[in-house]
Amino acid sequence: MSQNKFTDKNVIARCVPMSKLQSVIGGKWKILILWYIAFYKVQRFGELMRRLDGITQSTLTKQLRELEYDGFLHREIYKEIPPKVEYSLTEFGQSFIPVLQTMMTWSEKYLCPDYVNPYQEITKE
Amino acid sequence: MSQNKFTDKNVIARCVPMSKLQSVIGGKWKILILWYIAFYKVQRFGELMRRLDGITQSTLTKQLRELEYDGFLHREIYKEIPPKVEYSLTEFGQSFIPVLQTMMTWSEKYLCPDYVNPYQEITKE
DNA sequence: AGTAGTAGTACTTTTTTAGATACTTAGAAT
DNA sequence: ATTCTAAGTATCTAAAAAAGTACTACTACT
Numbered sequence: 001m002s003q004n005k006f007t008d009k010n011v012i013a014r015c016v017p018m019s020k021l022q023s024v025i026g027g028k029w030k031i032l033i034l035w036y037i038a039f040y041k042v043q044r045f046g047e048l049m050r051r052l053d054g055i056t057q058s059t060l061t062k063q064l065r066e067l068e069y070d071g072f073l074h075r076e077i078y079k080e081i082p083p084k085v086e087y088s089l090t091e092f093g094q095s096f097i098p099v100l101q102t103m104m105t106w107s108e109k110y111l112c113p114d115y116v117n118p119y120q121e122i123t124k125e
Numbered sequence: 126m127s128q129n130k131f132t133d134k135n136v137i138a139r140c141v142p143m144s145k146l147q148s149v150i151g152g153k154w155k156i157l158i159l160w161y162i163a164f165y166k167v168q169r170f171g172e173l174m175r176r177l178d179g180i181t182q183s184t185l186t187k188q189l190r191e192l193e194y195d196g197f198l199h200r201e202i203y204k205e206i207p208p209k210v211e212y213s214l215t216e217f218g219q220s221f222i223p224v225l226q227t228m229m230t231w232s233e234k235y236l237c238p239d240y241v242n243p244y245q246e247i248t249k250e
Numbered sequence: 251a252g253t254a255g256t257a258g259t260a261c262t263t264t265t266t267t268a269g270a271t272a273c274t275t276a277g278a279a280t
Numbered sequence: 281a282t283t284c285t286a287a288g289t290a291t292c293t294a295a296a297a298a299a300g301t302a303c304t305a306c307t308a309c310t
Binding site: 027059081 | 297308
């Protein structure tokens with residue numbers, strides 16, 4: 001009767017970190033959004049729109065709201081005209097920076113060995 | 126006339142590592158599948174099915190084929206009856222292990238602080 | 251008076267992703 | 281003669297994600 005406990009629903013149903021991570025940063029845009037906010041210091045909705053080539057307003061709104069809900073982002077609303085909102089990483093969001101960095105380093109080396117960071121081209125002028 | 130070169134389509138359209146990474150490991154199951162194969166040494170289709178609670182055969186097949194296509198997995202077919210196929214990480218796939226490890230460590234600490242690895246419960250009996 | 255700027259909302263349509271179901275192979279066990 | 285096994289394929293449907301379009305608010309500028 002020595003059962004493989006992995007088949008036990010109670011074990012499987014538990015919070016499985018990789019599964020949760022996938023649900024939190026999955027999707028077509030999230031790690032890209034986090035990456036822009038964390039490393040490029042993008043804070044405004046409009047700037048994110050321009051940088052995330054191909055994203056629509058409604059999708060960006062939804063993604064930002066989810067990242068806010070999951071605790072990664074803080075959304076500071078200024079009561080100004082025209083409207084102003086600034087996005088920034090929470091402390092929790094900042095804890096994720098090393099993961100983003102690891103991903104980026106790996107991607108540069110293994111996915112895009114001939115990639116040149118366009119940000120450097122901007123700042124050097 | 127000093128333009129922000131980031132608005133230049135040529136720069137944006139280039140291979141952006143994070144974007145590529147997202148497309149490669151996005152989806153509902155991929156990092157979970159890689160994680161099982163990398164750390165739990167799961168090699169067989171059926172075992173993956175049992176561990177990935179809720180996945181269907183066709184979805185698992187598709188995910189595995191994509192991971193194979195993207196270079197992460199090697200698929201060894203044995204001409205036996207009943208059929209036998211073994212999945213394993215390619216060299217490229219192995220290069221991704223540190224990334225998985227970083228993700229896992231972060232997830233355990235920040236997403237699931239009360240998580241206990243069920244694999245340990247299996248092996249200790 | 252008309253247009254631009256920012257950060258959206260609301261609603262619909264399209265695309266992508268995943269799930270459901272039935273079927274296959276070929277031998278071994280019941 | 282069935283049933284079981286592993287690892288699928290093929291086809292269809294459902295659900296989720298993303299995109300498209302139209303519209304808003306308030307002020308400043310032309």
